[in-house]
Structures are given as structure tokens and as C-alpha cells.
Amino acid sequence: MDNRLTWMNTMNNILIISGHPDLEHSTANGRIIERVQTAFPQTVVRRLDTLYPDGTIDAAAEQAALAQADVIVWQFPFYWYSAPALMRSWLEGxxxxxxxxxxxxxxxxxxxxxxSLTAGGSAEGYSKGGYEGFDIEDYFPQFVSTAHLCGMDYQAPVYSYNMAYLPGISSEADLAAIRSRADEHAAQLIERIREALAS
Ligand SMILES: Cc1cc2nc3c(=O)[nH]c(=O)nc-3n(C[C@H](O)[C@H](O)[C@H](O)COP(=O)(O)O)c2cc1C
Incomplete structure (x- = not known):
């Protein structure tokens, strides 16, 4: 690693808010977070599922973590075309x-x-003529407006399709393909974080 990157990695704080309700049984989100932590060991991960098993968010603790962060990642699976309830509780609290x-x-x-979100639907589904009826980014204005109202600097999002692993239904080959897509997602996210740190 060149000296400049070493310096940047130690001078910039990365905070991942993990909104997955059960990261232990995740295929994609857990893997993505691990990859980012390997690339940037200083990353702080707030696992909302283990921190707040009853869903009651400690706002002061979360605000203290945010105060230290230069780059904030909201990492979650797409649930009902939005963020999971746990992630929404975090936003509201x-x-x-x-x-x-x-x-x-x-x-x-x-x-x-x-x-940074993972979706179960396909790229074909998320299109105007597809079964979802909208492009996936058509669901994102809620995040853009939230960032805007809070004066945050909204970066290009990272998302991936076909990420749903269904135990007992998905095959081993499906699982391998999801893992590989999770690695691609992680690589994109790492690049996006690097760009954010450098800008
Ligand atoms: C309650 C629930 C709601 C979901 N809603 C959507 C959805 O609206 N759109 C979509 O593309 N996938 C949806 N999915 C699929 C998840 O996004 C997918 O399983 C997840 O991204 C996989 O990540 P993980 O392995 O980390 O759990 C949903 C899954 C669950 C369990």
C-alpha cells in the first residue's frame, strides 16, 4: 500500500451502520461488511441487530459514533422497497x-x-417494463432527501441484485453465485469509500 493511502486510512474514520435484523444468518450483508473491515481495519461497525435486540435504539451512543465519522455507510438488505424496520428505527431515533x-x-x-444495499430482485425486474415496475434507484429519493436535510454529502449508492439466498430452495451453485456477487458489491463499496476519503 502506498504511503498516501496508509495516511488516509488512519486519518479518516469510516462508520458502517448495519441495519440487517439478523446478520448472523445473512449471506450477503455480513460478507460485504467483513470485506470492508479487511480493506479498512479502522472501520467501526454498529451492528444494530446485536446492539439493540429489542429494537430500542440508544440515540446518544449512535450520535456519539456519528460524531467521529467522516464516511458513513448505511448497509442493509432491501426490505419491502425500503430499509428494514431496524434501520428505520435507527433513522427515526x-x-x-x-x-x-x-x-x-x-x-x-x-x-x-x-x-449500500442488497436486493433479492433482478436487474430485469427493476426496470420500467419489469415486474417491479421501477428502476431500483427510483426508490432512493427517501435517502437522498434525508441526506440533504441533514447536510450530508450523498455519494453514489452501491447496490446489487439477485442476493436472496433461500435455505432449502437455493442450490449450492446459487449460494456460490450470491457470495461472488457479494464480493463484487464489496469491491465497489471499498472503491466508493476510497473515493469519499480522497475527496
Ligand atoms: C422481509 C423481507 C422483505 C424483502 N423485500 C425485498 C424487496 O422489497 N425487494 C427486493 O429486491 N428484495 C427483498 N427481499 C430480499 C432481500 O433483500 C435479500 O434476501 C437480502 O438482500 C439478502 O441479504 P442477506 O444475505 O444479507 O440477508 C426481502 C427479504 C425479506 C426477508
Missing amino acids: VLTYGFAYGSSGDKLHGRKLIV
């Missing part, structure tokens, strides 16, 4: 008036935000 928005709510200003 943590991005509060006076912290994230409002006249004195400037704590997230300038932080780089990367939305």
Missing part, C-alpha cells in the same frame, strides 16, 4: 432535531454518506 436537522442541527454537515 438518531437523526433528531437539533442534532441532524433544524437551525442548530448541524452535527452531520459535510459527512459523506454511502447507501
